[in-house]
Amino acid sequence: MKIHNFSAGPAILPASVLKEAGKAAVNYQGMGLSLMELSHRGPEFTAIIEEANTLMREIIGLPENYHVLWLTGGASTQFFMAPMNLLNEGETAQYVDTGVWASKAIKEAKAFGNVEVVASSKDQNYTFIPKDYKVSKNAKYLHITSNNTIYGTQLRKFPKSPAPLVCDMSSDFLSRPFNPEPFGLIYAGAQKNLGPAGTTVVIVREDMLGKVQRYMPAMLDYRTFIKENSLYNTPPVFPIYVSMLTLRWIKKSGGLKALQRKNKSKALLLYDEIDRNPLFRGTVVPEDRSYMNICFVMNDAYASLEKEFMQVCEANGLVGLKGHRSVGGFRASTYNALPQKSVQALVDVMRDFAQRKG
Ligand SMILES: *Cc1c(COP(=O)(O)O)cnc(C)c1O
Numbered sequence: 001m002k003i004h005n006f007s008a009g010p011a012i013l014p015a016s017v018l019k020e021a022g023k024a025a026v027n028y029q030g031m032g033l034s035l036m037e038l039s040h041r042g043p044e045f046t047a048i049i050e051e052a053n054t055l056m057r058e059i060i061g062l063p064e065n066y067h068v069l070w071l072t073g074g075a076s077t078q079f080f081m082a083p084m085n086l087l088n089e090g091e092t093a094q095y096v097d098t099g100v101w102a103s104k105a106i107k108e109a110k111a112f113g114n115v116e117v118v119a120s121s122k123d124q125n126y127t128f129i130p131k132d133y134k135v136s137k138n139a140k141y142l143h144i145t146s147n148n149t150i151y152g153t154q155l156r157k158f159p160k161s162p163a164p165l166v167c168d169m170s171s172d173f174l175s176r177p178f179n180p181e182p183f184g185l186i187y188a189g190a191q192k193n194l195g196p197a198g199t200t201v202v203i204v205r206e207d208m209l210g211k212v213q214r215y216m217p218a219m220l221d222y223r224t225f226i227k228e229n230s231l232y233n234t235p236p237v238f239p240i241y242v243s244m245l246t247l248r249w250i251k252k253s254g255g256l257k258a259l260q261r262k263n264k265s266k267a268l269l270l271y272d273e274i275d276r277n278p279l280f281r282g283t284v285v286p287e288d289r290s291y292m293n294i295c296f297v298m299n300d301a302y303a304s305l306e307k308e309f310m311q312v313c314e315a316n317g318l319v320g321l322k323g324h325r326s327v328g329g330f331r332a333s334t335y336n337a338l339p340q341k342s343v344q345a346l347v348d349v350m351r352d353f354a355q356r357k358g
Pocket of ligand 1: 009074171
């Protein structure tokens, strides 16, 4: 049976990428060695990380004054590593609280400087993206989360801010084109839209760095990784390789514009069904709906059918649909690698289920 993977992360990767990665795991380029057995300072991995950096710059359209870094520790490490590198004690950073991940970032930043939460949708269970707020030009940066993986909201437009943007892009990184210029720093755990868990991409603008006074351990200082081209210590070789393969796939697929078109079309297909189907409803305001993580629940009159619907999904090869515990219901993650036909398969099951039960 064909399996359709709607998991929120670790998440679906392109089949061609997995196939190539499988070969490299056993015998890299006919060398009789696994890529996992090769030195990270050898010519093979040097070529891989250079290609990954070149593709990343090309795909996003990154200006020269941005660095691409491959780190570890997940996006969660960036919650403290970003303020540690960017914010002095006594200085202020502003944050928008749009969900669980944003609020964790806020909590960690407080250890390094003043944190001002300029807007929050917490008291409405994060069902919308706040838009009317002022960012002080004295703020060191404005921290935002481009896509809220758990609640299924997404910034359609990035806020205008006199301060540089620092953005957690984990769950919609490389799903659409964006102008990098307002961003001082971007971070994304690979396992949502780029590769396996184990590496985190950081894109940082040169002028953001070197302005804090505190002691910086080498492993937590972005400048260490800039200087050593992400090879200060042993990097996560295999996750970086697989991410590079995904970057090749993105380029071959037509780049971010083409992916944006496909992602939008997949998301609208599912949202249309959620809105049309009497059994289901969306959980967030329509204008802020995510094109990556689509949350929906059963209407109250049908709430008792939730378990049965999940079973029907699984029987049809639709997996990873359970909603996060803070929202309940269902969450279909429709990342870059998820084909339109997987969304169609889910829509068909929803229709069929409604016909039988409605
Ligand atoms: C998954 C996720 C995180 C946490 O990522 P880890 O790599 O597990 O630390 C942070 N932010 C967002 C938006 C996420 O989707």
